[in-house]
Amino acid sequence: MESNEWNPGKLLETSGSYWKSCTLHAGVKLGIFSLIGDRPRTGQEIAEDLGGDLRGVTMLLNALSAMGLLSKKENAYANTDISKTFLKKDSPQYLGYMLLHHHHLVESWSKLDQGVLTGRPTRSRSGFNEEVVRESFLMGMFNMAMNLAPRIVPEIALSGRKHLLDLGGGPGTYAIHFCLKNPGLKATVYDLPTTRAFAEKTISRFGLSDRVDFQEGDYLEGTIQGTFDVVWLSHILHGEGPEDCQQMIGKAVSRLAPGGLILIHEFILNDEMDGPLFPAIFSLNMLLGTENGQSYSDRQIREMLAQAGVRDIRRIPVQTPNDSGIIQGRI
Ligand SMILES: C[S@@+](CC[C@H](N)C(=O)[O-])C[C@H]1O[C@@H](n2cnc3c(N)ncnc32)[C@H](O)[C@@H]1O
Numbered sequence: 001m002e003s004n005e006w007n008p009g010k011l012l013e014t015s016g017s018y019w020k021s022c023t024l025h026a027g028v029k030l031g032i033f034s035l036i037g038d039r040p041r042t043g044q045e046i047a048e049d050l051g052g053d054l055r056g057v058t059m060l061l062n063a064l065s066a067m068g069l070l071s072k073k074e075n076a077y078a079n080t081d082i083s084k085t086f087l088k089k090d091s092p093q094y095l096g097y098m099l100l101h102h103h104h105l106v107e108s109w110s111k112l113d114q115g116v117l118t119g120r121p122t123r124s125r126s127g128f129n130e131e132v133v134r135e136s137f138l139m140g141m142f143n144m145a146m147n148l149a150p151r152i153v154p155e156i157a158l159s160g161r162k163h164l165l166d167l168g169g170g171p172g173t174y175a176i177h178f179c180l181k182n183p184g185l186k187a188t189v190y191d192l193p194t195t196r197a198f199a200e201k202t203i204s205r206f207g208l209s210d211r212v213d214f215q216e217g218d219y220l221e222g223t224i225q226g227t228f229d230v231v232w233l234s235h236i237l238h239g240e241g242p243e244d245c246q247q248m249i250g251k252a253v254s255r256l257a258p259g260g261l262i263l264i265h266e267f268i269l270n271d272e273m274d275g276p277l278f279p280a281i282f283s284l285n286m287l288l289g290t291e292n293g294q295s296y297s298d299r300q301i302r303e304m305l306a307q308a309g310v311r312d313i314r315r316i317p318v319q320t321p322n323d324s325g326i327i328q329g330r331i
Helices: 008-029 032-036 043-050 054-066 081-086 096-109 112-118 125-129 131-155 173-181 193-205 242-254 277-289 298-307
Strands: 070-073 076-079 163-167 186-191 212-216 228-234 256-269 311-316 324-330
Touching: 008 032, 008 054, 008 096, 032 043, 032 054, 032 070, 032 076, 043 054, 054 070, 054 076, 076 081, 096 131, 096 277, 112 277, 131 173, 131 193, 131 324, 163 173, 163 242, 173 186, 173 193, 173 212, 173 228, 186 193, 193 212, 228 242, 242 256, 242 298, 256 277, 256 298, 298 311, 298 324
Parallel strands: 163 186, 163 228, 186 212, 228 256
Antiparallel strands: 070 076, 256 324, 311 324
């Protein structure tokens, strides 16, 4: 449970905080921070570049300045250090794709009451096929994983391991970082055919095309080819219901050689399922976007692993921004 004390001010602030979210999203969506770049620009110049209404653009620029994401001097707006680092598209630490992904979720979140009553998603997977929606999802996952992997990978002992399966690995960010850290390791990224091009491009960018390959497939309906001594399931359980997760874990375990290691990385709830905050709220995001997805508790994940014949199950202590955790076991 959240420990902070509530008061009228905090209630109002929480209730209206989506205004700030939308202001930030509009700034990123319109590319304001990239347009400003490294030199201050006037509202007039920015409105002309955008082909937008001066009154509206000026209000947005002033609100972003009030939020501390721009600084205004003599009618010109400049990026702050933070916006230069995280909101300007050519920065290596650009977070804009994840913010745009959040923006694409807003409509479904505004119907949360309906989702709760019906128990059904309020957004459809078909929207996901739109290029811009899919790009922000894939690039957002990639940016988040790029940020996290260098912190997580050193905590996981893989010395002597030869071949890792990154199930639902997306662009293969974790497979790449595991291979960079463990020179004797090869990896296979298993994901839907639509992810192949992005994954192969990313793997090649890291110079790892000879050690990381891509296997197309559906982790629910399809088969996985090959035998591995490590399987890594990162942020895929939350997209499926308990039965499918059990089946997926069973399938992954069946591809492990004796002594093989399974590692699950997820937003993990406590056993009462009332915290930490991010996994609890993220579960609602899965209600709105999937048929049966949810956040799982530590106990639920351990039970699924045990049911699949996994032993020596334990939590690996890691500190991550959104309270994700890792549970490992061996067969
Ligand atoms: C939330 S992302 C996680 C990506 C990556 N593991 C990470 O932690 O950054 C979920 C991934 O699962 C993939 N995926 C979803 N449904 C799938 C399915 N039925 N079979 C295979 N992959 C699937 C998606 O394409 C996406 O890359």
